[in-house]
Amino acid sequence: MKAEPLTRRFGIAAVAFAAAVGVLVGLAFLAGASPVDALRALAEGAAGSPAALGETATRATALVLTALGASVAFRAGVLNIGLEGQFLAGAVAAAAIGPLFSASPVAARIALLGAAALAGALWVLPAAWLEMRRGVPEVLSTILLNLVAAAAVSGLVRGALQDPAADYPQSRALEEAVRFAPLASGSRATAAILVALALALLTALVLERTPLGLKLRATGLAPAAARAIGLPSARLRLLTFAASGALAGLAGGLEVAAVTGRLYDPFSAGAGYTGIAAALLGGSNPLAAAASAVLFAGLGAGSSAMQRDTGIPGALATIVPGVLVLAVLAARARRPGNEP
Amino acid sequence: MPGHGDPLAFRAAGGAFVPADRREEGLVAALSLSENLALPDPPGRLFLDRRAMRAHAEERLAALGVKASSPAASAGSLSGGNQQKVVLARELADRPVLLVAVHPTRGLDLASAAAVRSLILEACGMGAAALVVTADPDEARLFGAPIRVVTRGRLSAPCVPETPVATLGRLMAGVAP
Numbered sequence: 425m426k427a428e429p430l431t432r433r434f435g436i437a438a439v440a441f442a443a444a445v446g447v448l449v450g451l452a453f454l455a456g457a458s459p460v461d462a463l464r465a466l467a468e469g470a471a472g473s474p475a476a477l478g479e480t481a482t483r484a485t486a487l488v489l490t491a492l493g494a495s496v497a498f499r500a501g502v503l504n505i506g507l508e509g510q511f512l513a514g515a516v517a518a519a520a521i522g523p524l525f526s527a528s529p530v531a532a533r534i535a536l537l538g539a540a541a542l543a544g545a546l547w548v549l550p551a552a553w554l555e556m557r558r559g560v561p562e563v564l565s566t567i568l569l570n571l572v573a574a575a576a577v578s579g580l581v582r583g584a585l586q587d588p589a590a591d592y593p594q595s596r597a598l599e600e601a602v603r604f605a606p607l608a609s610g611s612r613a614t615a616a617i618l619v620a621l622a623l624a625l626l627t628a629l630v631l632e633r634t635p636l637g638l639k640l641r642a643t644g645l646a647p648a649a650a651r652a653i654g655l656p657s658a659r660l661r662l663l664t665f666a667a668s669g670a671l672a673g674l675a676g677g678l679e680v681a682a683v684t685g686r687l688y689d690p691f692s693a694g695a696g697y698t699g700i701a702a703a704l705l706g707g708s709n710p711l712a713a714a715a716s717a718v719l720f721a722g723l724g725a726g727s728s729a730m731q732r733d734t735g736i737p738g739a740l741a742t743i744v745p746g747v748l749v750l751a752v753l754a755a756r757a758r759r760p761g762n763e764p
Numbered sequence: 765m766p767g768h769g770d771p772l773a774f775r776a777a778g779g780a781f782v783p784a785d786r787r788e789e790g791l792v793a794a795l796s797l798s799e800n801l802a803l804p805d806p807p808g809r810l811f812l813d814r815r816a817m818r819a820h821a822e823e824r825l826a827a828l829g830v831k832a833s834s835p836a837a838s839a840g841s842l843s844g845g846n847q848q849k850v851v852l853a854r855e856l857a858d859r860p861v862l863l864v865a866v867h868p869t870r871g872l873d874l875a876s877a878a879a880v881r882s883l884i885l886e887a888c889g890m891g892a893a894a895l896v897v898t899a900d901p902d903e904a905r906l907f908g909a910p911i912r913v914v915t916r917g918r919l920s921a922p923c924v925p926e927t928p929v930a931t932l933g934r935l936m937a938g939v940a941p
Binding site for chain 1: 775789794804
């Protein structure tokens, strides 16, 4: 995807945001509530207090990482839309090995997050192999692997990974010492959000400032030219698949280690799909995609508060990300070089 | 070329390639000229050496007489003739052993076409072998090298460059000369 001038990007974002707020106001009217009250409840629920900010940060962690996974893939011309499955694979890995650790929390966290990233990368490999060796479009294979992952989670929490001490379909909990602790009292936010934001910076740096990043961008922008020029296209694509899957897998690992402490069924609220929406909203620019992910997380946290305070169904607010993405795609459409 | 053979092995052996479709295969239109000229091996160990890329681009663009506002201009913003010169600037930078150019002057104005031909001949002067594919018998004669005509998948015997266009035309049509 071609990088857009920053002013244009902000222009699009502003228009899209205005459209989204307009939709929200309209929805509040439909639900019979005061739009002002609704917006205030939404804003306070997203960022009005340490607790609200913690809720937004907690929700943002997985979304930022899956948005980064999608951005890397899209920029290099790989249509990985199986981030949900790779997220689940990472969560399974973390939930499987996490309870084995009790001492030395730092080593335990590194091991389980490493395992989660590896699991995410491995989960995308069948799709990479099918695409590169058999010509199966990765759009199909990655989304089908999402279904396999969801079914595997469902089976595992009732089988091999089920907590022997519980009747519920859930895995054993991680030791409290291994789990990420809140950074400050009165807020759920943990260091996990810092990990995600640091990776957003790192991803942007790699894509925009390194020789590898230039090769990946060239491959994504003009696959035929990249091959003819002599770039190792197959290797670059494989690396992209793996990096994208690893980021989503890490998101799943952090969800277990910092938020839920265990695996259950159904585990994901669609982090992999929302991450794709955030990447599209951010034009597959890592920093813009991460900002979009935080925005979506804030909308999620805010809409829960809005439902509690004003009675407007929180589900209505989930319409907003959809409207945002469609508005941005419409604004960007039919400009050469702007895909996907 | 994509899908056939192995471009990486071809290049490793000193091959250079000017594809028929410069917009799709020759250049990455959305990237800048200095980025295009830095491929396939951009300079810099950890981070891109932007200064080296810019200096290399300025040197190559000046050497080949490319009309561009700056190395930061996108490759897609250039005229066809200047785009083709950029392709040649990249392909000839490493002193290739063999240059394969497919329809290198197709769609170019006369001045650009002449410039592209002289760049190819210049590369030959520096020791490269060139294989030029063209559908224009007049152009084929301009390289001053043996001409072979492909008709229905069959290669003719070599013709001298002075072979009349009419003879080349009959060979192209598959009529015995």
